[in-house]
Amino acid sequence: MKNTFLLLCLFIVAHTIAQTNDEATIRKIYDESLERGKSYSMLEYLTTRIGERLSGSPGAAKAVLWAKQTMEDSGFDSVWLQPVMVPHWVRGQKETGTIRPSKGKPMNVNVCALGGSVGTGPTGLEAQVIEVKKLTDLVELGEKHIKGKIVFFNRPMDPKFISTFDAYSGANDQRHDGPTEAAKYGAVGAIVRSMGSNIETYPHTGSTEYKSGFPKIPAVAISTLHADWLSKALGDDKQLKFYMESHCEILEDAPSFNVVGEIKGSEFPEEIILVGGHLDSWDLAQGAHDDGTGCVQSIEVLRIFNAMGYKPKRTIRCVLFMNEENGLAGGNKYAELAKTNKEKNIAAIESDAGGFTPRGFTIGAKTPAIVKAYINSWKHLLEPYGLTDFSQSGAGADIEPLEAQGTTVISFLPDSQRYFKYHHTAEDTFDKVDKRELELGAASIAALVYLIDRNGLK
Numbered sequence: 001m002k003n004t005f006l007l008l009c010l011f012i013v014a015h016t017i018a019q020t021n022d023e024a025t026i027r028k029i030y031d032e033s034l035e036r037g038k039s040y041s042m043l044e045y046l047t048t049r050i051g052e053r054l055s056g057s058p059g060a061a062k063a064v065l066w067a068k069q070t071m072e073d074s075g076f077d078s079v080w081l082q083p084v085m086v087p088h089w090v091r092g093q094k095e096t097g098t099i100r101p102s103k104g105k106p107m108n109v110n111v112c113a114l115g116g117s118v119g120t121g122p123t124g125l126e127a128q129v130i131e132v133k134k135l136t137d138l139v140e141l142g143e144k145h146i147k148g149k150i151v152f153f154n155r156p157m158d159p160k161f162i163s164t165f166d167a168y169s170g171a172n173d174q175r176h177d178g179p180t181e182a183a184k185y186g187a188v189g190a191i192v193r194s195m196g197s198n199i200e201t202y203p204h205t206g207s208t209e210y211k212s213g214f215p216k217i218p219a220v221a222i223s224t225l226h227a228d229w230l231s232k233a234l235g236d237d238k239q240l241k242f243y244m245e246s247h248c249e250i251l252e253d254a255p256s257f258n259v260v261g262e263i264k265g266s267e268f269p270e271e272i273i274l275v276g277g278h279l280d281s282w283d284l285a286q287g288a289h290d291d292g293t294g295c296v297q298s299i300e301v302l303r304i305f306n307a308m309g310y311k312p313k314r315t316i317r318c319v320l321f322m323n324e325e326n327g328l329a330g331g332n333k334y335a336e337l338a339k340t341n342k343e344k345n346i347a348a349i350e351s352d353a354g355g356f357t358p359r360g361f362t363i364g365a366k367t368p369a370i371v372k373a374y375i376n377s378w379k380h381l382l383e384p385y386g387l388t389d390f391s392q393s394g395a396g397a398d399i400e401p402l403e404a405q406g407t408t409v410i411s412f413l414p415d416s417q418r419y420f421k422y423h424h425t426a427e428d429t430f431d432k433v434d435k436r437e438l439e440l441g442a443a444s445i446a447a448l449v450y451l452i453d454r455n456g457l458k
Contacts, residue, residue, distance in 0.1 A: 022381055022454065025310070026447045030385060032304045033443035040435045042070060042296040043355075047286035047430040054115075054283040055323040056088030056254035063279050064257050067295070067320050071261035074303040076318070082258040084333040086323040089116055091283055092247030095220060096124065097191075099230055102239040109226035110201055112284065113246040114175060114192065114208040115326045117219040124245035125150070125189050125218055131234050135173060135181050147186030150242050153178045154193045154231055156224070157420065163392075164197050164416045165353070168423075171195055172206075179219040180211045189244060190219040193227040197420040201225050204424040205282050207326045220244055258330045262317040263302055265453075271314040273452050274348040274407075275301050275445060278324030278331075278398055285428040289419065292430075293355030293438055295320050297412070300442040301449055312453045314346070321398040324352070331398030338405065345407045347452050349445055350396030354422075355433045356414035358444040360389030364400075364409035371408055374458045378451045387444055389413055408457055412445050 033039070050066060053059040064081065071079040097111035113119065130145060131152045132138060138146065153174035157167035172195060179190040194204035203221040210216045222230065233240055259279065265271065277294025281287020298318045305312060321330035338345055349361075360382075363372050376390050395409035403409045414437070422428040 022451065025450060026381060028308055029304055029446045029450060030443040032307050033300065033439045033446065034436070036307065037300060037439040037442060038303060039296040039300040039438050039442045042299060043288065043292050043433060043438065044430055046292050046296065047288045051286050052283045053279060053281045053287055054089070055086040055256060055280045055326060056251070057283065060256060060280055060322065064259055064322070067259040067279060070299060071259065071318065074299060075306045076261035076302055077264045079261040082260055082333060082337065084256055084258055084322055084329050085253045086256045086329045087116070087327045088251040088254040089326060090249050090251065092119060092249060096243070096245040097220060097222060098243040099233050100126070100241045100243055101233060101237045107229065107233070109229060110203050110223045111191070111220040111244060112203040112205050113248045114179070114219045114221055115205055115282065116207050116209065116250065117179070117246065117248055118216045118250065119246040119248040120218045120244060122247070124243055126241050126243040127188050129191070129230070129234060129240065129242045131231060135178065138181055138185055141185070143185045146182065149187055150189040150191060150244070151178070151182035151187045152191045152230060154227055156193060157195060157197055159197070164420050167197065168195055168420060175206050175221065176209055179208050179217055180214050183214045183217045187217060189217050191230070191242065191244070192219065192221050194221045194224050195420065195423065196224045199224050199228070202425050202427060205284055206424045218244065218246055220246060256322045258322055258334055259320040260317065261302065262315055263305060263312055265314040266311050267313040269315050270344050272317050272343060272345045273314055273449055274317045274319055274345050274399065275449055276319035276321060276348070276398065277351045278322070279320040280322050280325050282325055282424050284424070284426040286430055288428050288430050288433050289354040289422050290424065290428055291324070291352045293433060293441070294351035297351045297355070297438070297442040297445055301446040304442070304446045314453045316449060316453065324398050328397055332401055335401035335405065338402065345402055345405065346457055347408045347410060348399040348402050349410045349412060349448065350399045351412040351441065351445060352396045352398070353412065353414055353416065354419040355438040355441055356418060357437050358386055358412070358414055358441050360387050360413045361448060362392040362394040362411045362413050363390070364395040364403050365393040366403050367408050370458050381451065382444070382447060385440070385444060385447070410448070412441060414441055
């Protein structure tokens with residue numbers, strides 16, 4: 001009985017000491033990020049000196065070299081480039097959109113080509129317009145009402161969702177699949193209401209995907225304000241026409257790279273904890289929130305550990321993926337090589353939701369309940385730093401392929417309310433990122449990486 005009591009006392013003391021050590025280390029992580037952090041200066045260089053980084057572009061190539069040099073300068077144990085072939089799409093000269101009523105003056109509106117779309121060519125495209133809210137509306141209308149027309153997909157993001165990512169998911173099918181679905185019924189073009197949470201004058205780009213066996217028709221996004229204009233004009237004049245002109249091209253796939261760097265583990269080097277973001281961005285702006293912030297936060301996690309003199313038990317790896325925006329080639333290549341090389345990525349954490357105030361983390365839907373419960377057992381250590389939301393499922397697109405290999409996939413969850421004001425637009429620039437919010441995010445990710453490294457995953 002005395003021995004049992006003694007063992008229980010020793011366990012309680014050891015647990016208390018361990019928790020005190022964890023609290024102290026996490027505090028040091030935040031202190032390093034907030035007092036001596038480098039994430040903001042890294043982001044400034046990436047966004048203002050390099051700028052847009054669409055896959056296959058000169059900007060993407062410069063970003064790869066910058067990322068490799070930055071990791072090397074940050075003292076990572078090893079840094080390398082992972083070759084990957086990526087789609088190469090170019091926008092060309094600025095697009096034009098004009099509402100042309102049957103009577104009265106034309107109205108110019110703001111549009112941009114969707115990524116991966118074919119162009120109209122220099123002569124443009126003019127046709128009557130038919131408005132729909134859902135993809136199923138196309139089935140009901142049929143070829144009789146659609147053939148030869150431009151289909152206008154005008155479903156707003158649902159404002160009732162508290163998470164704007166849920167609202168985005170509920171509207172995004174019209175952009176991704178709408179043009180091909182319209183082409184099935186003979187449409188000659190597509191206009192898609194921008195995936196924006198506010199009423200704005202600037203359009204949001206993003207990928208559309210053509211399915212084989214159907215014509216590739218030109219597709220543009222229209223700003224939310226001008227989508228409302230077009231809808232009202234159609235209500236008054238069913239015979240109006242829309243003129244659109246775009247000069248985009250789909251070129252041959254181009255060579256590029258994921259950028260990978262790591263700190264080798266001291267006890268379990270074969271166990272990898274991955275943290276990453278995507279290095280590519282859309283071509284309309286600087287790609288600050290999407291996903292420059294995720295890239296610099298990921299580099300900063302490893303830099304913080306080096307600066308603190310922390311020697312991880314497990315290998316901490318930073319991966320900056322190429323081609324998340326229009327193909328996911330980088331994420332798929334990483335997962336393919338991880339499987340081929342029999343790597344053991346025990347956890348992967350992605351930051352691709354903007355550099356806003358940290359709220360928590362989402363965990364992949366396939367993660368076993370025991371692992372989720374184990375991660376949630378650390379919540380009391382993270383709550384003092386505003387990390388309270390661990391309830392949501394989901395993982396970033398680049399790390400999702402690792403889930404099938406048994407990796408616990410996690411996404412950093414910042415506040416979502418402003419993200420879709422900037423997402424895929426010309427407004428996604430460095431000046432829209434708050435330094436303190438960015439640094440808090442880097443520290444938050446580093447704190448979770450530390451806890452996984454110290455304790456492993458059940």
